[in-house]
Amino acid sequence: MQGLTTAAGLSLAGCQNLLRKTPTAHVVVVGAGFGGATAAKTIRLLDAGIRVTLIEPKSHYTTCPASNWLFAGLTSLDKLTLDIRDLHGRYGVERMAATVAEIEPARRRLRLTDGQSVCYDRLILSPGIAFRWDAMAGYDQAAAESFPHAWQAGPGTLLLMRQLQTMPDGGVVIIAAPPDPYRCPPGPYERASMMAHWLKQYKPRSKILILDPKRSFSKQSLFEAGWTRHYGYGTANSLIEWHCLADNPITQFEQGNKTLISEFGDRFSGHVLNIIPPQTAAALALENGLTDKSGWCPVKPQTSQSVFDEFIHVIGDAAHFAPIPKSAFAANSEAKSCALAVVSLINGYEPTEPAWLNTCYSLIAPWHGVSVAGVYTLDDARAIVAVKGAGGISSSSSAENVALEADYARAAYRTLIGNTFA
Ligand SMILES: Cc1cc2nc3c(=O)[nH]c(=O)nc-3n(C[C@H](O)[C@H](O)[C@H](O)COP(=O)(O)OP(=O)(O)OC[C@H]3O[C@@H](n4cnc5c(N)ncnc54)[C@H](O)[C@@H]3O)c2cc1C
Secondary structure, eight states, X not given: OTTOOOSTTOOOGGGGGGGOOSOSEEEEEEOOSHHHHHHHHHHHHHOTTEEEEEEOSOSEEEOSTTGGGGGGTSOOHHHXXXXXXXXXXXXXXXXXXXXXXXXXXXXXXEEETTSOEEEOSEEEEXXXXXXXXXXXXXXXXXXXXXXXXXXXXSHHHHHHXXXXXXXXXXXXXXXXXXXXXXXXXXXXHHHHHHHHHHHHHHOTTOEEEEEESSSSOTTHHHHHHHHHHHHOTTSTTOSEEEEXXXXXXXXXXXXXXXXXXXXXXXXXXXXXXXXOOOEEEOHHHHHTTOOOTTSSEEEETTTTEETXXXXXXXXXXXXXXXXXXXXXXHHHHHHHHHHHHHHHHHHTOOOOOOOEEEEEEEEEETTEEEEEEEEEXXXXXXOEEEOTTSOEEOOOOOHHHHHHXXXXXXXXXXXXXXXXHO
């Protein structure tokens, strides 16, 4: 297809097909989050002769990116929530407000929970994540109603914020971080930072304990430097403590006395407990045999086709695109590569060589931002590799630089929202 270039630099020469009357194929996209919304729109931009249906039950989508900023009082749930009902009208994407119950691969058909069926020539799934409720005794979906993980932004995020605001000065917040891989690697640490910023002003005798099953975490050196600068990290009065429990992970939660218990019997009690469970691909992928032992969907990276079914493509957090992290920026980038591949396959062209981008900004304080960026490509063995010398973490911690990074964080959020949903 003339004009199809790279995912990063989309050419819109496919728009020459705008006058085509009969659709060449029907692509169904499931999930209108960062991956699905981008994929649906991009396919139509590349080839308006393809019929695209986007299936999503929600009329409003609350973004996880920037949801941690709520804890510092920098945003509101309203500002994070988008009405996604008409967003794709201008691209000619057909919207269905529905939930997919089952995939029937032999018939290339989806069964919806309302009893309807939808046929596809190619299916793109971007259904996000699910939680492994069996991972910690005592913490399940019911417990999460009172002790929210807030890892799918919405009412749980608001509840967690209220719990922070109403705990006593001198109270303890516990953030139980998940093991790799999970949605948004820097997320728990940005959350601790934003909570600490609020506590420093209103409840300065309090403490946040991060209990981590990992030995290290994303942008660790930058976070620790920021915590030292703003929150007394490393001193007896630090607002934030990070505890590596890699050899002694948390295995149990006692709801009644708000206590987490480790494998060797260490007990951690707090006033506010934010337990972020281990994660897998969303139920739709799990229950339809698209995951492997890891709990994520293995794909052929060049086209994002499921290794189990060539007509199903999986993108976003549900898919295994390691070493690309599970982020909204990455889901948006994977969606563009996937759209290029799908349009090529439908039109009988060899899919082009993909490239992917990721940028993750985090705020440590409202005027202190840090970032990590990466560029990814395929190596000779067709595995995804980071391009050497491209990307990396913020290099300078000067006041001017971290303030600029904080501005970039806000701008990157706005750009990502526009790029995905507008
Ligand atoms: C606290 C926090 C902070 C974050 N901050 C950032 C950040 O700063 N930058 C960044 O890049 N990323 C960030 N992320 C990560 C980002 O939110 C995810 O990586 C991104 O949402 C993944 O997009 P997705 O399309 O894979 O899934 P989602 O955005 O979760 O979308 C999945 C959609 O699929 C729908 N769906 C699921 N199952 C079905 C079904 N059976 N039928 C129909 N529809 C279905 C769901 O309703 C949902 O709307 C953050 C995450 C968290 C938790």
